[in-house]
Amino acid sequence: xxxxKLMKGNEAIAEAAIRAGVDAYFGYPITPQSxxxxxxxxxxxxxxxxxxxxxAESELAAINMVYGAASTGKKVMTTSSSPGISLYQxxxxxxxxxxxxxxxxxxxxxxxxLGTIQPSQADYFQAxxxxxxxxxxxxxxxxxxxxxxxxxxxxxxxxxxxxRNPVMILTDGxxxxxxxxxxxxxxxxxxxxxxxxKMSDSWATIGKGNHRxxxxxxxxxxxxxxxxxxxxxxQKKYRQMEEEDxxxxxxxxxxxxxxxxxxxxxxxxxxxxxxLARAKGIRVGLFRPITLYPFPMKALNKYIGQVKGIxxxxxxxxxLIEDIMLAVECKINVxxxxxxxxxxxxxxxxLQALETLINGGxxxx
Amino acid sequence: MTEEIIIAGFGxxxxxxxxxxxxxxxxMQDQEVSWMPxxxxxxxxxxxxxxxxxxDERISSPILNFYDTAIILNQQSMDKFESRVKPGxxxxxxxxxxxxxxxxxxxxxxxxxxxxLAAEMGNTKIFNxxxxxxxxxxxxxxxxxxxxLGLKKSLPERYHKLIPMNQAALTxxxxxxxxxxxx
Numbered sequence: 001x002x003x004x005k006l007m008k009g010n011e012a013i014a015e016a017a018i019r020a021g022v023d024a025y026f027g028y029p030i031t032p033q034s035x036x037x038x039x040x041x042x043x044x045x046x047x048x049x050x051x052x053x054x055x056a057e058s059e060l061a062a063i064n065m066v067y068g069a070a071s072t073g074k075k076v077m078t079t080s081s082s083p084g085i086s087l088y089q090x091x092x093x094x095x096x097x098x099x100x101x102x103x104x105x106x107x108x109x110x111x112x113x114l115g116t117i118q119p120s121q122a123d124y125f126q127a128x129x130x131x132x133x134x135x136x137x138x139x140x141x142x143x144x145x146x147x148x149x150x151x152x153x154x155x156x157x158x159x160x161x162x163x164r165n166p167v168m169i170l171t172d173g174x175x176x177x178x179x180x181x182x183x184x185x186x187x188x189x190x191x192x193x194x195x196x197x198k199m200s201d202s203w204a205t206i207g208k209g210n211h212r213x214x215x216x217x218x219x220x221x222x223x224x225x226x227x228x229x230x231x232x233x234x235q236k237k238y239r240q241m242e243e244e245d246x247x248x249x250x251x252x253x254x255x256x257x258x259x260x261x262x263x264x265x266x267x268x269x270x271x272x273x274x275x276l277a278r279a280k281g282i283r284v285g286l287f288r289p290i291t292l293y294p295f296p297m298k299a300l301n302k303y304i305g306q307v308k309g310i311x312x313x314x315x316x317x318x319x320l321i322e323d324i325m326l327a328v329e330c331k332i333n334v335x336x337x338x339x340x341x342x343x344x345x346x347x348x349x350x351l352q353a354l355e356t357l358i359n360g361g362x363x364x365x
Numbered sequence: 366m367t368e369e370i371i372i373a374g375f376g377x378x379x380x381x382x383x384x385x386x387x388x389x390x391x392x393m394q395d396q397e398v399s400w401m402p403x404x405x406x407x408x409x410x411x412x413x414x415x416x417x418x419x420x421d422e423r424i425s426s427p428i429l430n431f432y433d434t435a436i437i438l439n440q441q442s443m444d445k446f447e448s449r450v451k452p453g454x455x456x457x458x459x460x461x462x463x464x465x466x467x468x469x470x471x472x473x474x475x476x477x478x479x480x481x482l483a484a485e486m487g488n489t490k491i492f493n494x495x496x497x498x499x500x501x502x503x504x505x506x507x508x509x510x511x512x513x514l515g516l517k518k519s520l521p522e523r524y525h526k527l528i529p530m531n532q533a534a535l536t537x538x539x540x541x542x543x544x545x546x547x548x
Contacts, residue, residue: 006518032404268427344428
């Protein structure tokens with residue numbers, strides 16, 4: 001068993017990054033994710049593993065440092081919160097186009113604009129549908145506990161290198177700021193230059209020696225035919241993700257007449273609602289997508305014919321609901337419930353919304 | 366066993382650290398814990414509160430509307446949280462600075478004169494440990510020995526010399542909670 005600690009979600013991401021053998025972290029402070037950078041600065045991982053931690057002069061600089069460092073096959077990571085992630089979008093699109101692995105965490109706060117520093121889940125569309133320009137996808141993981149904040153760093157890098165694609169950990173101020181028990185993995189050594197060469201010599205800019213042509217990292221190809229071919233290749237990767245790397249959790253879904261679908265912090269709140277509802281004799285289950293892209297389409301689709309209604313719970317005006325409706329082909333009554341702008345719904349509010357749905361009412365969408 | 370607690374008072378009273386020590390104590394005896402603070406601009410000199418859950422099972426929502434126990438350390442928190450104690454639950458408060466005392470009759474109300482006792486012990490900083498001691502006397506959700514272990518885990522080593530004083534404060538608190546009957 002690994003070391004047990006009581007940690008904030010933000011601290012857990014930072015410590016997990018050191019232990020996963022990450023080579024470099026670039027970031028810029030913003031509430032509610034500042035503890036990531038603070039923790040790393042305090043821990044001085046350059047003394048523990050040689051990991052570089054750098055506070056960039058801006059978000060634009062940070063994401064482009066990620067772009068540059070990831071080009072060398074090194075494990076690179078950054079974190080920010082909503083307004084900062086918006087500033088990242090150009091870089092993220094370039095990184096996806098140039099097919100570079102990296103892990104980006106978004107500790108979401110309320111928006112739009114500078115919004116508020118309180119938790120929100122209103123960046124779902126930005127994370128799963130693009131955000132930057134062009135036909136690209138991020139692999140998006142949604143942790144629901146401090147343990148998953150830690151675990152998803154390493155899981156994220158595994159996926160990032162499997163597909164040479166940026167991975168996003170989409171979390172929010174609630175999971176970032178709360179403390180829970182977390183079991184930390186043992187320290188992994190950083191990759192040696194030989195290991196990086198073995199793994200990534202086909203694409204990384206690590207010096208060609210005399211044995212091969214130059215590797216070029218770019219997202220630019222003015223030859224449209226080639227660009228289309230490149231896009232085909234990207235789409236093939238995304239289809240493979242959809243086949244091989246979908247993750248979700250089902251709680252009490254077997255006998256369910258109704259489902260709550262929620263991810264991240266909303267799934268925690270909904271788990272309490274589930275207990276309250278079951279105590280009242282309502283047969284409800286909780287379906288929690290762990291990957292938001294690829295979304296668990298097939299897993300949800302099989303509830304057609306079983307459940308009479310689905311409540312999509314998200315701290316937003318209703319974004320997740322669109323993927324649920326697609327997954328169930330609009331054959332189930334799907335309604336959205338959620339507080340937003342930094343407000344957090346309570347388990348009782350979610351229960352009320354569920355009862356409204358069950359009683360044939362409408363939650364407004 | 367699941368115990369859902371709100372600890373609420375002023376920033377600077379040690380509200381968040383009391384919750385943290387309680388949560389660490391839960392880990393020491395192999396329980397699940399969560400610690401969810403109010404965070405934001407209101408913390409600077411204003412009110413501070415934290416929801417702590419200690420449970421034998423996987424914890425669902427770290428944010429709640431109703432609590433098994435409310436530990437209340439100022440009037441604003443009394444106004445906000447007295448009504449949010451579950452029927453049959455517990456409200457523990459320090460009467461120092463409280464102008465409107467709790468009136469509910471469907472919960473058990475205890476008082477701990479933490480501020481006065483801390484002053485008597487010559488150290489106002491151990492106020493929160495006196496209150497925590499009183500709470501653990503009323504509801505022994507974690508063992509005292511595990512609180513000491515939790516303190517060791519949550520304090521940097523250079524502060525370990527302060528542990529005996531904190532232990533004395535916990536003991537002082539355990540000796541002093543009194544049931545308060547609303548008029």
